[in-house]
Amino acid sequence: MSVLIVGSTALDSIKTPKAFNPKLLGGSASHAGVAASFFTDVNLVGVVGDDFPRKYTALYQQHGLDLAGLQVKPGKTFHWSGEYEINMNRRRTLATELGVFETFSPELPEAYRTTPFVLLANIAPALQHHVLDQMKKPKFVAADTMDLWLNIAMPDLLRLLKRVDLFVLNDSEAQQLVKEDNVVAALPKLHKLGPKYVIIKKGEHGSILSGPSGLFIAPAYPLKKVVDPTGAGDSFVGGLMGYLAGSKGPIETNLRRAMIYGSVTASFCCEGFGLTRTTKTSRADIEKRVKELLRISCV
Numbered sequence: 001m002s003v004l005i006v007g008s009t010a011l012d013s014i015k016t017p018k019a020f021n022p023k024l025l026g027g028s029a030s031h032a033g034v035a036a037s038f039f040t041d042v043n044l045v046g047v048v049g050d051d052f053p054r055k056y057t058a059l060y061q062q063h064g065l066d067l068a069g070l071q072v073k074p075g076k077t078f079h080w081s082g083e084y085e086i087n088m089n090r091r092r093t094l095a096t097e098l099g100v101f102e103t104f105s106p107e108l109p110e111a112y113r114t115t116p117f118v119l120l121a122n123i124a125p126a127l128q129h130h131v132l133d134q135m136k137k138p139k140f141v142a143a144d145t146m147d148l149w150l151n152i153a154m155p156d157l158l159r160l161l162k163r164v165d166l167f168v169l170n171d172s173e174a175q176q177l178v179k180e181d182n183v184v185a186a187l188p189k190l191h192k193l194g195p196k197y198v199i200i201k202k203g204e205h206g207s208i209l210s211g212p213s214g215l216f217i218a219p220a221y222p223l224k225k226v227v228d229p230t231g232a233g234d235s236f237v238g239g240l241m242g243y244l245a246g247s248k249g250p251i252e253t254n255l256r257r258a259m260i261y262g263s264v265t266a267s268f269c270c271e272g273f274g275l276t277r278t279t280k281t282s283r284a285d286i287e288k289r290v291k292e293l294l295r296i297s298c299v
Contacts, residue, residue, distance in 0.1 A: 001139070002041040003245040005033045005238065006106050006131050007121025009046035009070065013081040013095075014228055014273055016088070021228075024274030025056040027078065028121035028144065031231035032238025034275055035265045036119070037063040038283050039242035043112045045069035045131070047104040049077040059279055068109045073100040088229050089203065108134045117245040120164070121234060122146050125156035132163055140244065140251055142166035144237050150176050162194035165251075168237050170201045183208060184215070197255065199240075201233055209259060213252060218259035219297045221267035221289055228273045232266040235278060239265030239286075264289040 012026030029046045036042050044065045050072060060067055076099035084091045106127055116139040120128040128143055135141075143164045149157050150173060161167055167190065171183050178189035183200055187210040190198045197211040209216040240255075240262030247254045264286055271277040 001116045001245045002043060003036050003117040003119060003241050004043045004045065004108075004112055004115035004131075004135075004138075005029050005036060005119045005121055005241075006045040006069075006128070007032060007119075007123050007144075007234070008078055008101060009044075009048050009052075010078040010080055010101070011052075012230060012274055013079070014230055015081075015083040015094070016228060017084070017086050019273070021273040023053075023079070024276070025053075025059060026080065026231060026274050028123065028231075028234045030060075030275060031234035031269065031278070032119055032121045032144075032241070033060070033065050034063050034278055035235040035238030035262070035269070036242025036245070037065060038239065038265065038281070038286055039261070040117075040246035042066065042242070043069060043115055045106050045108060045112070047071040047073055047078075047100050049073060049075045049100045051075075052077045059275070063279065069106075069112055071100075071104075071107070073103075075100045077101075082230070084228070088226050106131050106134075116140070117241055118142070119237065119241045120144065120160075121237070125149055125153050125160045128160055129156065129163070132160075140165050142168060142237065142241055144168045144234070145173065147173050147176060158193060164195050166197040166199065167193075167195040168199045168201065170203070170233070174200050187215075199237075199259070201236065203229075203232075206263065207236070207259060209255065211252065211255065216256045216259070218256070218263055219293065221264050221293050222296075223267055223270060226270045227277070229270050230274065232269045235269040236262040236266040238262070260290055260293060261286065264293060 007029030008027035010027030078101035081095040120143040180186040243258040243261040
């Protein structure tokens, strides 16, 4: 089955202590869409300006992404610039230029409205609602978020949580949302807000799933060197949703293994700037790392 992915499509300028790479392909929908494409067909919804490089459109197409929902508007593509410290858990935003993304309103082609799996990647909750209003009984809906929406769009976010099956957020966002320092204690409070499944991302320490079958901890794939973690969280949830959509059987049965595949897909993202490493990865590369991760993490 295919997956619909709606989020930001951007140009990222990324600086680390060792290098600077301007105007890379980025955005939540880009990272999630490419990650999901290793496992299933992807319908991509986003917006770019008329300055969007053709080579990046071609890159989408090389990964089989359907671009009927990618709007091209007069103006500049959303641009984000950030700088990482030596400890790459720390970064600061240098510039944010919304461009055409400022007035983005996701409009789904008719063929997209029956897509069974939906990933509402990191965009404003009001836009995520707008997407769901256009869908026709999707099988499984996942939503990602960030601290910005908790600060400026909490009412919209809380309404959204009653409409999704899976909610994905990081540990600091979980703490902020339910006022609970302990991640495990936060999970029941998050379920009470609506979602049947909750995944809390913990970066290099993996992720935690809570659902009807209890807890599951997925380790991160251990890397000797991290080049750029930008988009790793989006790659994780994109890989996860792509694997779910491409797998037969019940969601409950497949979700834990989907987290392992998401973790491995995100590991490739971290090994290069932007999407440069992910787009050179193959399904065989992913399967090899999944096998290795299972070997080193299971008794």
